[in-house]
Amino acid sequence: MNYGYQPSPTVVPSPGFDARADAEALRKAMKGWGTDEKTIINILANRTNAQRQEIAMQFKTLHGKDLIKDLKSELSGNFELLIVAMMIPLPQYYARELHEALSGMGTDEGVLIEVLCTMSNNETRIIQQAYQSMYGRSLESDLMSDTSGCFKRLMVSLCCANRDESFNVNQAAAQQDAHALHRAGVQQFGTDESTFNQILVQRNPAQLQQIFAEYEGIAGHPIEQAIKQEFSGDIEKGLLAIVKCVKNRPAFFAEQLYKSMKGCGTQDNRLIRLVVTRSEIDMKDIKHAFVQQYGQSVEDFISSDCTGDYKKCLLALVS
Incomplete structure (x- = not known):
């Protein structure tokens, strides 16, 4: 949804993109003893999600192997989680995140708010289609069974994807x-x-x-x-998220990024989701809002909170 500004991404289509050459380079980086993590980062962090899908298709065509499975077998920890997140088509990635938020012990309402309170009608519908296809159930039915009260009504209303998306002001x-x-x-x-x-x-x-x-x-x-x-509680957070997105969308996501890294321990799943999903949309705007709000750059926060190849890949995505 256009909130009155022109979004500016940090990850843009790679000029002179050659999916076959990238697939071969990735195969070489994972073949034999040891893994060339630098090559994996240089390629995947500098390609859009659509280009990564083309690389995965070429990889399967050339080698008869699944690129995500090969990457998972070679990598570990948060770096593996980040690379796998980068390789999943965005609608399926959002559907997976929502499903995990609704599954298991308790519900992660923060994920529901971050995704459903910020999407356009079309984005919401595409995510719902992916959810239905992946899990054989509707997102709305899972929301209804796993949330309650005012918050449930807000989530179901957002699932209807029926916002006026004109620019008319009366x-x-x-x-x-x-x-x-x-x-x-x-x-x-x-x-x-x-x-x-x-x-x-x-x-x-x-x-x-x-x-x-x-x-x-x-x-x-x-x-x-x-x-x-x-x-109070989740309904308060959900309504505030809508208001904050309307008033200053990059500032809302800057706040989410800050919360993922502040205090004891980093909320890595949250950090990965925010960086992977916003890097192709408005990460430059978010970085600007982050400095304004917290007096430090996103890069500085990542550098002090993360380590190793995980840190290098995150920095490549936000730079």
Whole structure:
């Protein structure tokens, strides 16, 4: 979804791309004693996901082998996880991440929020198709069985992929929605969460910006403050994610990157997902927002939090 700025990626199509030559170079890097990790990084971190798919097809055609399986057998640890994530087509990768978030003991609501609160209608539909194909179940049915309450209703609404994606701004309608949000929140005993859900899920980003401006004029405080006062837990985080993406999309992802690396231990799955998925979209914008918000570069954070080939590959993807 276009949020009013021209995204700038760090990973772009490689000029003079030759999938066959790349496939041969990767085969050579993994053949015999030892593995040439530098070559693997130089090739895969400098190709788009679509180009990596072509390399994998050439690799299978030339050698009758699955490139991902060969890479997994040669690599280990977080470096292996990163390289494998880079090799999966994005819709399938998102579907896998959502499935893992919904499977096992407990639900990782953070993944659901990061993905479903930030996607366009078309992206959401493509991910749902991949999910159905991979797991034989609909994403919506798994969300309904693994989440509850207001958060479940938000996730199911987002799954409908029915947001207005025009750039039309109607000031009178924005005033009406702003008043409705004010009545549903601070002016009511208890919160009418369905009003927040309906407006934040359906209105286009430009209209939402107008609604937020009107709301602040009426209430005397930003919409984020109302959400924090009226909601808690996962529904609060989900609604705030939508608001943050509308107001400053790169800043939202910069915050997610920061949270993946701050404190004791790095949340490597989260870091990998963010770097792999955003490097072809808006990583330059995210890096700029990161410096503004945290006074340090993404590269500095990665360098201090990660090691070895894992660090080198992450740095190649964000540089």
